[in-house]
Amino acid sequence: MLLKAHSVFKISLTLSIVFVVVGVLFYDWLGEQASSFLDFAVVNFNWFYLLVGSILVSLCIYLMFSKYGNIRLGKDTERPEYSTFSWITMLFAAGMGVGLVFWSVAEPVGHYTTPPYGEGSTSEAANVSLQYTFFHWGLHPWAIFGVIALGLAYFSYRKGLPTTISSIFYPVLGDKVYSVPGKTIDILAVFVTAVGVASTFGLSALQISGGLNYQFGTPNTFTTQLIIIGIATALFIISSWSGISRGIKYLSHFNMLLLFLVMALVIIVGPGKQIFEMLISTTGSYIGNIVPMSLRLEAFNDEASNWIGNWTVFYWAWWTTWAPFVGAFIARISRGRTIRQFVAAVLLIPSLVSFVWFSVIGGSALHLIHNLGLTGLASNINADVESALFVFFGNMPLGFLLSVLAIVLIFTFLITSADSATFVLGMLSNNGDLHPSTLVKVTWGVITAGAATVFILAGGVDAVRTISIVIASPFTIIMLFICFVLFREVRKELKVSGTQS
Template sequence: MSKRSNTVFFVSLVISLVFIAVGIIIPDQFYKKATAIQNFLQDKFGWFYLLSATIFLVFVLFLAFSKYGRIKLGDADEKPEYSTITWFAMLFSAGMGIGLVFWGVAEPISHFYAPPAGEASTPEAAQLALRYSFFHWGLHPWAIYTLIGLALAFFKFRRNSPGLISAIFTPILGERAEGPIGKTIDIIAVIATIFGVATSLGLGAVQISGGVSYISNIPNTFMTQLIIIGIVTVLFILSAQTGLNKGIKYLSNLNIILAVALMLFLLFVSQTNFIMDVFVQSIGNYLQYLPGMSLRLSPFKPSQSGWIQGWTVFYWAWWIAWAPFVGTFIARVSKGRTIREFILGVLLVPTIFGALWFSVFGGAALHLELFNQLGLNKVIESKGTEVALFALFDQLPFSSIMSVLAIFLISTFFITSADSATFVLGMQTSGGSLNPSNKVKFIWGIIISASAAILLWSGGLEALQTASIIVAFPFTFVMLLIMVSLYKAIASETVRNKS
């Protein structure tokens, strides 16, 4: 390990251990202070998150359809390292698998009973619920991932730079990208990765615990969640030791098979025609209202600002916190793709799949709410957001089979996300090595799991959300600079090719 790698590794490790220690010693004070910081950022900088995410989307779309889209991420005759299906499976499993399963029912139902505008529990509220679910899991988050992934892949495979976030800044920082400024950027990326992934793993542990509790007599307590984190930690660390081309590749393909199977199963045992009608109409609504939703704030209706801060601003911060992790991983598996192929693939395929997912799970739940007065919101209020999916299954045929399949799917997503995260953290703290050592991956696996456990213990889901909002703020500035540096590098590459 080089001196530079040592610095990033040890400073990041110390910061993580300090965080864990504070969470153990003074959990209540930690949660209160973190919440105060979160509220300040959401209240004062919500506009900044919304504007930044929209700029990222416009920028990557511009690159895709510009003359730069033909540039290959690698040598001119480079072939993609992975098949298209495996590539989609790997980026999707790392990107937001656990979140989709957790929020597939819970988010549309939450918006249905507490919409961003208008009257609750109406057909209009149902349409709005799905439109915003599409929005929160659609083009904007994947544009955030696309920007970092493209920048890393371009500099790594086109310029033979280290696979580090700091290496992207060479066009604007020069040699300083390898000095203290570059190290600081890499440390911020590592910390963002740790807490962004810990947020998702905490959600996964909570939902597995909630599902097991819902279909059995096992209580849904912190101790149950801790045991689940412990078991999955052992599994994903074992998987991480096998390398990228075995554990992560095979599990990613398994995730997609299980996710599609569960989705099709629910589609055909529920209201199939209604769900497909919902899918088609909601796609149209999403595209129609996309510009307005992208920049929607409530300066003239302060009563609605809480909804935007609690949902859209939180999501944008969450995706930005995940960006170093998902971007690095997507870059690692995208050698040989053109810029246009990379952008359109990363943007469109997961967005369409996510829209179909919310149409099936959210649509089935909304149908029961509108026409059968099921009252899923009461179940969520009494037993927690994590049981929304299982409460839906309870009202449909083959509920036990779907519940068991869902728990297994969440578990495999959990393992894949953590496995991918240890790989990425290993790269970021080993000088950008494409094959980090098992020892380094093991250390970061333990840190991620401990962070998830501490966040849950100190404040549950709210603490997880708080951590993401805080960590994402400084990294948003890093991403804006990445955009400038990437454009400068791509433009000079085109000039070189013509000369």
């Protein structure tokens, strides 16, 4: 039975509205149920999340260095639509800019006081904290994004199929991708995307509210956070009228320049020598320990197992809620690249930028706490995660300027991500339409803003952690099938062309 093209839009929009309504009316119940599921997932399926993440990274690295890397995402004569600089800034800003700023101080300091192993608040804990922060923001998340992006770009631009998640399964499902099986995949992808974007939206509102409260005494209340969501929604709807080539492109350029300005100022007024030492040494320890970290499970240590679940498993699940959105957006801007160019850029460049960012911001915070003995700073940061970045800046020279720049950075990252997300939601929910109507994008913008409100009502950061894992779980299984189909098809293409040995 074939389904109409707009059925995905109607059903996924209905599911998202139901999520918003249930969340607003029964936010206490939603938070409790999500917490119960989180406990179940951490205890029983942490191994599955880690295994899937490792498989995705392995596939990306293999494709990058294999002969399949020469396959172009499009016709053999096509060339990239965007310059390399614009391409990289757009994929990075749409990918995880908001999260980078939110966790820049809170995660390294949290790992320092409560490390994955060993004693907290020691020199070893400081080194391990950055190593695991690199792990959570390095190759694994970008492999999760990259596999979906690669599958979409390959089957859409190389094989001429619609730019939908279900198109990746055409070699297995055939014309069933246009009926119930395929549309079910697309509906799940759109719903997961809406929730994933909303979680980021909620985190941004919490952090901006915390920053305004810390610097200007603005009440850090639900009303303030709601006003922030409303202003951001209005701004990214205005930006969405300009499309990718103007609004998103220029905002992405601005984001990256502002990000590097903040880092440059911190290096100048902070512990510059130690920052570069931390960057180099932690990158080395990350590379040397990536396999043990990727497969580390603590079968006989409940405390360590809970740490893995609350951090690593949460991140892998959270990145999965972003995967359809970021993957579809990266695919949209990557036509004409080869698989090798695509994987190298998507996997390595954002990871390196993340490493520099955490070394500069998180490393400087660790310097203040460990080297200068500001132990009270660690307590304040752990007690108020939303304001952690601003608490840190309050102990730095040029702290007020840095805080203002950070608020602007969060806001522009938020607008860029939301703008990109509404474009992708419009595309995925309308049979891969590469030019979704403004009305459709605005509709999705309003829904994601409503879902972000649900996250704040249900418990803020904790709600983001728990509900993200609940929503992402089914899609994690789909990711494994995407790996299988993609690998099989690129092998088949070279075999048919006669270049397979």
